[in-house]
Amino acid sequence: MIKKKSLWQQSQPWVITIVVVGIFLWGFSGIPLNGIKSTAGQVLGSILNGLFHPDWSYVYSGDGEDLITALLETLAIAFLGTFISAILAVPLAFWAAKTTRKFFSPKSATGKLLLTVIRVFPELVLAIMFTKAVGPGAYAGVLALGFHSVGMMGKLFSEAIENIDRGPNEAIAAAGGSALDGLTMATFPAVLPEFMNYTLYRFEISVRSASILGIVGAGGVGAPLIFALSTRSWPRVGIILIGIVVMVTAIDFISGQIRKRLV
Template sequence: MQKIQRNPWQKYGPWIIATLVVLLFIWAFSGIPLSTVKPQAMQVTKSIIHGLFHPDWSYVYSGDGEDLISALIETLAIAFLGTFISAVLTLPFAFLAARTKKGFFTPRSTIGKLILTIIRVFPEIVLAIMFIKAVGPGAYAGVLAVSIHSIGMLGKLFSEAIENIDRGPNEAIVAAGGSALDGLTLATIPAVMPEFMNYTLYRFEIAVRSAAILGIVGAGGIGAPLIFALQTRQWSKVGIILLGIIVMVTVIDFLSGQLRKRLV
């Protein structure tokens, strides 16, 4: 059997790349100013870890609407309403941005994609701050921030799903005498609806995480009591809040994953 000859790059290329990566990490970490680390950093870290392992279980439910369960429900409500509103409002933007005709430049699709790109530029935390100034602090500002940002994300995904469907059934309906509206309602929408639902559920998973953070700036949800507990160094309360977020996100991810498996 003839032995396969390897060139020098095939022999030493992986080792060279690995060495460069290691040197890059060494160079990156060497630039970290360790002198800026506060002397009490280790003590604070120990307090946080102690709070995580000794959570304040009395904060789970108190019945006054200021407990962990109430904050988690509000967070889920913000994520659900924001995702639901965006899924509805996204449809016209998605069909506007979808490129259904061949060509390098299509004005309708280009304008739609530009609108969705502009919407995606603003992070949810920035939108939340803007809406807090407009409508005041609370869950309403959080819902608006999640819904507007989700329009940009879902619009991109929805438009790509429309572009990738088989145009044959639509063209067949039109060729048989049907209108463009018939092709849309009888062929296009049924073909893309499973993917729309899949993307919406996936976006809902992300919205739950985002809604848990928006409260830090006053947009409702579990973020508000979390930042208050951190500022007042109530580490046991921080521990139970983080534990609640972990459980909530894990359950949502599992349920959403099961639903998406049935849709795909």
């Protein structure tokens, strides 16, 4: 016998749809829509013209002020910011991970709160802060990416720790092993592939982020890009955008191939 749906079950899809549409309308109502400037088409056409007629002489000049140097600096910022923060995120992840069946764990709650506070500030805001603190350059970019990545990877690492099978740890404890034995022989081998996978994925994101940090003076390819835009050097803008696309695509492909072998 087919059970008749209640009034709420029948109206639930409509209620959800109305609520979602209402949220969208409320969100757009707070955005001032000033229209499109009359020069938008001209600027877009100039950028496209720069992409089809790039300044190839800027690719490499040997003076340290070329595209290759800027892209390598961007990769260095992303690499240092990501992989150093991955090491720092491991102890924070074990602090934040909830490994007991208790409803509330003070250790886990304080660790998660700390990681949340670290993740509050986006990379661009951190780059501005560190640029004022240590001066403009790649060092500020590394600090900005590293600080933000600690919070992101700490959260992902802690979730990986929480989701592992506790059977091997319990077996080691039953055999008389210590907590350190369980950590080194059961927990770490189980979570290490996930740690590496998340680190590589975060590196892909950091490469994109490092490409724009130079806009606020934190090094990388963003600085020559914003300078070329401000001086309306469209061929220079075109070759920089092409360089960024090629770099990001190559990093995504290589990282994806490595992650396939890890998971």
